[in-house]
Amino acid sequence: MKGVRVSHPLRFQLRINNILTILLMFAIVWMVNYLGYKYYYRKDFSKGGLYTLSSKTINVLKSLPEPVKIIVSLTNSKLQSDIDTLLKEYKYYGGNKIIIEHIDPALNLEKAEALAKRLKFDLQENVVIFEYKNFHKFVTDSQLVEYDNSVAMLGQSPPIKAFKGEQQFTAAILSVVEGKPAKVYFLTGHGERSIDNYTQPGGYGIIANQIRKENMEPLNLNLLESGSIPDDASVLVIAGPKNPLSSSEIQAINRFLDAKGKLIVLEGANSNSGLESVLANYGIVFQNDKVVAIGRLIGGIGGEMIIDKAAGTHFADHPAVKAMIGYTLQLPDCRSISLASEASNPNVKKVTALVKTPEGFWGETNWKQEEKPKYDPGVDIPGPLILAAVYDGGEVPGKEGIHVYGTRIAAVGSSAFLANQYIKPDGVDFFVNLLNWMLQKEMALGIAPKSIQEFGLSVPASQRQTVAMICLVTVPFAFLILGVGMYFSRRR
Known part of the structure; x- marks a missing residue:
């Protein structure tokens, strides 16, 4: 029988x-993809909404007058995935x-080196740089997390307690x-540490560079020449x-403070500012002492040694x-520092002891x-000692918040x-945070850090075997049978 010819x-x-x-x-596939790109539902499935932006951040982003460029330079950061995910929300x-x-x-x-030269930073740093016109601010990955040092095991890194990405990024954009x-302004003319000194051990050149990265400008000021601040x-x-x-x-300086100015006094044991009466009026007194403690070498070998670096381990909720x-x-x-206690001084209630030593120091x-x-009991000052204190003239006593x-x-x-x-990252963070507080950029902006919640998954051995059997045997065998069936069906 002849076949039918078409x-x-x-x-x-x-x-x-x-x-x-x-x-x-x-056309259908393209249309579905286009509609999916144009109209979709976004949902942060992370526990606690780790990447969900607050309404304050969203309002800031929607009201930006001109584009803000965010440069991500992360060479070996463990937070890269979290940072990238959060920045996608900022972009959205x-x-x-x-x-x-x-x-x-x-x-x-070549491009990386040109950027590092222009913005004056080390490519080995893990930083996110926010740039707007001619202004820029650096945020390091260490500023994005809070660690839970209380549960850290000996020799192990402490776990992350909270992620402050949104808090820091929004503060940087506003800055x-x-x-x-x-x-x-850094006062000069009395033997103060110089922000122009980058080579000598006692200079402040390194911290001056850090301040510039915070979109702040460090400048020298000689009051004997200018006459006023x-x-x-x-x-x-x-x-x-x-x-x-x-x-x-x-x-x-008194006129400056009366006009609601902001003052930071860094006065060590070998310093002499002559500002005792000014600070006492605001409830702060520098003691005429040097903070020391007795310690032992590792293993107890060599007996006791004098520790002449004060250790601040107790911090206020500030x-x-x-x-x-x-x-x-x-x-x-x-x-050390003491707080004035005169009941007649209304400023006393506005002073907070920021940093304290443990009891071992005196x-x-x-x-x-x-x-x-x-x-020497009765002569020396017993610990714990106050190492840093602040006065907040904007605080209303009895009216919290x-x-x-x-x-x-x-x-x-x-x-x-x-x-x-001596400069170290902890000291830099402390001073920069102090400057931000001074400038009333408390960084929180009403945005709370997001708590990191980790979960462990425990799967019994029997269930692991069942899953392995289904994935490695049952499913491949089913497709094999289906393929063989289709082969013979086509032969017929």
Whole structure:
């Protein structure tokens, strides 16, 4: 029996039909993908909404006047996945006002080096850089997390307690969009530490660079020459003066504080500012001592040794040091601070002890004469000792959570902890957070850190065997049988 021959017109029609069917299929697939791209439902399935942006951040992103460029330079950060996921949310809500660029020296070394030279940072750092016009701010990956040091095991890294990505990123965007950087003046003329000194151990060149990365401008100020503190001064820093200020300079500082100015005094055991009366008026008193303790060498070999670096281990529940809880802040050449207790002074209620030592430290009052300091009851000051304190003139006593714009003062019993010789990341974080608090950029912005919640999955051995059997045997065998069946069906 001869087969049925298909006419040429019919064969042509079948081919056209097949082509149209294929084109229609592609059109449907394209339309489904387009609709999925244009209209979709977003949901953060992480526990606690780790990547869900707050309404405050969304409002900031939608009100950006011009694009903000976010440069991600992460060489070996464990937070890269979390950072990338969070930045996708910023891009979603910010649209074309958020530009994200990833810099990888391994892929484009020339471009990475040019960026590092322009913005003056080390490519080995794990940083996210926010750039707006000519202003930029750096956020390191260490600033994005809080660690739970209380449960850290010996020799192991502490687990992450909270993720502060949104808090830090939104604060950085607001900082650069604000425009001109805050001017931080460092007093000179009395042997203070110099922000222009990058090579000598006692200089402040390194911390000056860190301040610039925070969209702040460190500047020198000689009050004997200027006669007054400039109107554009956001913060005045007095770091380790060796000679006391003159009466005219103290009057200028009093006028600055009366006008709701912001002052940071870093005064170690070898410092002498002459500001005792000014600080006492705000409830803060520097003690005439040196903070020391007795310790032992590892293994107890060699007997006792004098520890002359104060260790701050207790931190107040305060925006300036909240992120430091669980860490140890080392302060070389440190003196202690006491808080005034006169009931007649209304400022006393507005002072907070920020950092304290453990009980093992004491304030040695005769440290210049004693070759080997020892604690003398009734003469020396027993621990725990206050190493840093702040006065907040905007705090309303008895009205928790209510603040107004007012004078702010911070006193730290050491200036050496920021010197080129001793500077460490913990000290930098402490000082930068202190500056942000001074500038009333408490960083929180009403945005709370997101708690990290980890879950373990325990699967019994019998269930693991069942899953393995289904995945490795049952499913492949089923497809094999289906394939063989289709083969013989086509042969028939």
